Amino acid sequence: MKRGNLLTALILFGLVAGVGYGEWLYHATGAAEPEALDWLYNVGNLILIRPLMLMIIPLIFVSVVVAVTSLGDPTKLGLVGGSTILYYLSTMLLAVVLGAVLVTTFEPGVGLDPDVVEQLRERGEQDYRERADLFEEAEEMGLGGVWMNILEQLIPTNLVHEMSQTRPLGVIVFALLFGLALAATGEKGKPAIAFFDAAFAGLMKLILWIIWLTPIGVFLLVAWTVGTIGLVALVGPLGKYMILVIVGLAIHGGIVLPAVLYLLTRKNPYRFMWQMRKALMTAFGTDSSAATLPVTIQTAEMEGGCSKKSANFVLPLGATINMDGTALYEAVAVVFLFQLFGIELSFAELVVVVITATLAAVGAAGIPSAGLVTMVIVVTAVNTSLAGQPDAPQLPLAAIGIIIGVDRILDMCRTTVNVWGDAAGAKIMTRLAPDTEEELEEALG
Numbered sequence: 001m002k003r004g005n006l007l008t009a010l011i012l013f014g015l016v017a018g019v020g021y022g023e024w025l026y027h028a029t030g031a032a033e034p035e036a037l038d039w040l041y042n043v044g045n046l047i048l049i050r051p052l053m054l055m056i057i058p059l060i061f062v063s064v065v066v067a068v069t070s071l072g073d074p075t076k077l078g079l080v081g082g083s084t085i086l087y088y089l090s091t092m093l094l095a096v097v098l099g100a101v102l103v104t105t106f107e108p109g110v111g112l113d114p115d116v117v118e119q120l121r122e123r124g125e126q127d128y129r130e131r132a133d134l135f136e137e138a139e140e141m142g143l144g145g146v147w148m149n150i151l152e153q154l155i156p157t158n159l160v161h162e163m164s165q166t167r168p169l170g171v172i173v174f175a176l177l178f179g180l181a182l183a184a185t186g187e188k189g190k191p192a193i194a195f196f197d198a199a200f201a202g203l204m205k206l207i208l209w210i211i212w213l214t215p216i217g218v219f220l221l222v223a224w225t226v227g228t229i230g231l232v233a234l235v236g237p238l239g240k241y242m243i244l245v246i247v248g249l250a251i252h253g254g255i256v257l258p259a260v261l262y263l264l265t266r267k268n269p270y271r272f273m274w275q276m277r278k279a280l281m282t283a284f285g286t287d288s289s290a291a292t293l294p295v296t297i298q299t300a301e302m303e304g305g306c307s308k309k310s311a312n313f314v315l316p317l318g319a320t321i322n323m324d325g326t327a328l329y330e331a332v333a334v335v336f337l338f339q340l341f342g343i344e345l346s347f348a349e350l351v352v353v354v355i356t357a358t359l360a361a362v363g364a365a366g367i368p369s370a371g372l373v374t375m376v377i378v379v380t381a382v383n384t385s386l387a388g389q390p391d392a393p394q395l396p397l398a399a400i401g402i403i404i405g406v407d408r409i410l411d412m413c414r415t416t417v418n419v420w421g422d423a424a425g426a427k428i429m430t431r432l433a434p435d436t437e438e439e440l441e442e443a444l445g
């Protein structure tokens with residue numbers, strides 16, 4: 001068996017075995033004593049997430065410098081950058097509209113037994129209280145605060161501070177400007193450019209080694225998630241909501257994004273999806289597009305046929321701002337909660353959901369449960385819009401607690417779609433920024 005196939009088989013085995021073992025654990029201990037399974041998360045974190053996180057900042061810095069110095073020309077960078085942001089925003093909007101249509105059509109929050117709803121509320125309030133700090137911080141920040149925070153990250157004052165906080169945006173901006181400056185220095189900059197090229201090759205090698213930890217890492221992390229939530233959640237009172245989110249993600253990832261990819265590249269999108277399998281499975285196992293970034297870059301370039309010029313720039317940006325899965329999920333979750341509390345949303349409020357869910361997804365970091373927290377912004381915006389109505393119905397923020405318990409399973413699925421959206425972006429932008437003559441010819445032909 002080829003090494004690549006062996007690794008795929010091992011990761012797949014890790015995922016499937018993780019689900020099976022987790023479900024067994026749920027019935028054995030997890031349902032009664034979820035904390036008893038914490039060791040699974042802790043070991044998975046040590047084995048896989050921490051080594052991947054360690055790579056993020058050096059990788060982003062070096063890969064963006066390499067992308068920019070090889071693009072060379074600032075107008076080309078402007079074209080690729082502008083097209084990337086346009087692609088990211090439009091696919092996120094498509095995802096969120098799909099989510100809104102599905103949730104208003106199938107109404108998973110309508111018609112539940114009132115006793116069950118009461119139980120969900122009580123349990124939800126408790127879950128919410130446990131994490132109240134995080135939600136209150138997000139509420140205080142509001143949408144304006146989130147965007148101000150993004151702007152401040154885009155214009156940082158201390159690169160080392162941004163790096164130490166693993167805040168990628170400032171690092172991307174600095175690397176971009178530094179790369180442009182190096183390219184502009186001509187002869188003098190050449191040794192530094194060669195240095196970054198070599199450093200990039202070294203980082204890729206290191207990532208390749210880390211990827212071999214993926215099978216065991218995803219096994220432990222998935223076993224922990226399923227062991228604490230249990231697949232039974234899919235048939236419980238929140239089942240319809242969970243299945244709707246999963247179906248929405250499947251439609252977006254399996255039909256909408258492939259269609260966009262085919263229209264813009266004329267290449268078989270499912271073949272590319274298969275080539276990206278390691279990154280997609282890692283996203284599913286780790287719940288984090290940031291932690292998956294090293295694998296995404298490695299796989300996109302080594303197996304997915306994406307150019308360095310495109311992937312090195314498009315993927316770090318995508319892991320930070322492009323979250324199709326999160327956008328779709330936030331729309332479904334928010335409307336579901338309003339339905340559960342018997343509050344009907346008009347078309348105007350749905351528009352508020354669509355816009356704020358897209359913006360909140362951009363603001364969400366590529367880490368587990370980030371989308372759950374930024375959802376507060378969407379709920380607050382809808383509440384504000386409802387405030388003008390007679391009797392002003394409002395959704396208490398603590399309602400979010402209702403879905404905390406099952407969030408991790410949905411997070412695995414939406415993170416996979418987030419990473420798939422980034423990868424599709426890198427493939428599309430390869431047409432604008434091919435590395436080699438052959439790629440150029442292929443792009444033109």
Ligand code: ASP
Nearest residue numbers: 288289326366367370371
């Ligand atoms: N976990 C997601 C990601 O890393 C973000 C989210 O919570 O939706 O892409």
